[in-house]
Amino acid sequence: MAFGDFVVDTRPLRVPAYRRLWAGQAVSHVGVAVTVVAVSQQVWELTHSSFWVGMLGLSNLIPLVVFGLWGGAVADAMDRRKLLIIGCVVAWASTILLVAQAMLGLGNVHVLLVAVALGAAGFAISSSTRGAIIPRLLPPDLVPAANALNSLVFSLGAVFGPMIGGVVLATGGFGAAYAIDAVLFSASLYAALRLPALQPLGEVVRPGAKAVLEGLRFIMGSPVLLMSFVVDIIAMVFALPRALFPELVAERFGGSMIALGWLTSAMAIGSVAGALFSGWVGRVRRQGVALVIVIAVWGLAVAAAGMVHELWLVVAFMAVGGVADVVSSVWRQSILQLHAPDEMRGRMQGVFMVVVAGGPRLGDLRAGATATAVGMTGAWVGGGLACAVAVLLVGLAVPAFRNYRSGERA
Structure with missing residues (x-):
């Protein structure tokens, strides 16, 4: 097998509409990652509590669920270009609110939670819509490659964004960090404005509770789709240690903002490497069992990162987890996009976005809650080990998922 077979497939970039969408994400993800670092650090400085940092998760979760499912249903019933623009504007408004509260020196954790919730609503609408747009722009054989490219730019943003964020926080403060996000996010809006009209295909169902329930029934009727969501929930809920980063930096690395930047970037460094050498991913046929294996690797890598005390080792183990995570993401997204008809893709992407982001x-x-009860190390290491055990037990217990091969239809 030639070296070129392992390098990321760039053929989707030959399609102008997709190329602009991809480039817009590449720029805006850097700013988004800067904000992720800044808002968690600002909450930590205001409260000195990992519980309140963890509450950022809850303020994200509710809008993600509501607007992800609703946005997906709307994406199946209206011009997806227009809906993407709406989602981008809402997300942009949340960043402007973050800039304003920093410049005014409000220092109110509740204002931060509201701004984060507004951003989550915009992100939910735009992400579910964008995922449904990609199969309309590209032929089916290029969809896995497009997902790998999307993962690459997201990961690059997650690498450079936190590093930039650490430097900006140390030199310019929270207002400067949020302002960078506000400026860079305009690239996503520009890409959305340049898309062609994307009216729905097939049967149009009026958006609402009935349409959402129809999408959920479609998922429940497909063990493969259902389990692709379940294993991702296991991976993120059990093992993700992100809310513990500020506490780890304070306890082990003297509160260094540079250390926080490296720690926040660690997983994305592995994701970049995994995406750059993802050419082999589309050739794996037993994607069900492969997903279980890579998620177990993710959990074990997280557990190992929580047991070491040198920064470079923590970064290295989290990078290994990042490789596993990006491979998992490409497979899960490709299964979903090619498993459902176009008139269901918006709703499928809505559920996917709720699971992936929620x-x-x-x-x-x-x-955050576990760290309060058992300490940071117990919450970190125990979560990673629990993830590895749970995904092996649950993921391999469903024959349809265990035996799934790429290309099979629901």
């Missing part, structure tokens, strides 16, 4: 928020809440 799972980490529940993980933040779990980590």
Whole structure:
């Protein structure tokens, strides 16, 4: 097998509409990652409590669930370009609110939670819509490659954003960090504005509770789709240690903002490496059992990171987890996009977005609450080990998922 077979497939970038969408995400993800670091650190400085940092997860979760499911249903019933623009504007407004509260020196954790909730609503609408748009822009054989490219830019943003965030927080403060996000996010809005009209195909169902329930029934009727969500929830809720980063930095690394930047970037460093060498991912046929294996690797890597005390080792183990996570993401997204007809893709992407974005928020809440009860190390290491055990027990127990091969239809 040639080296080129392992390198990320760039053929989707030959399609102008997708290329602009991809480039817009590449720029805006850097700013979003800066804000993720800044808002968690600001909450920590205001409260000195991992519980309140974990509460950022809850303030994200509720809008993600509500607007993710609703946005997915709307995406199946209206021009997806227009809906993407709406979602981008809402998310942008939340960043402006963060800038304003920092400049005014409000120092109120509740204002931060409201701003984060507003951003989550915009993110939910735009992400579910964007996921449903990609199969309309590209032929089916290029969809897995597009998902790998999307994971690459998201991971690059997650690498450079926290590093930039650490430097900006140390030199310019919270207002400067949020302002960077506000400026860079305009790239996503520009890409959305340049998309062609994307009217719904097939049968149009009026958005609402009935449409959402129809999408959920479709998922419940497919063990493969259902389990692809379940294993991701296990991975994020049990193992994600993100809410513990400020406490770890305070306890082991002297409160260094540079250490916080490296720690926040660690998983994304592995994700970049995994995405850059993802050419082999689309050739794996037994994707069900493969998903179980890579999520177990993720959990074990997290547990190992929680047991070491040198920064470079923590970064290294979290990077290994990042490789496993990006491979898992490509498989799960490709299964979902190609498993459902176009008239269901918005709702499928809505549920996918709720799980992918909501799972980490529940993980933040779990980590913060567990750390309060058993300590940071117990919450970190115990979560990683629990993830590895649970995904092996649950994921391999469902024959349809265990035996799933790529390309099979529901």
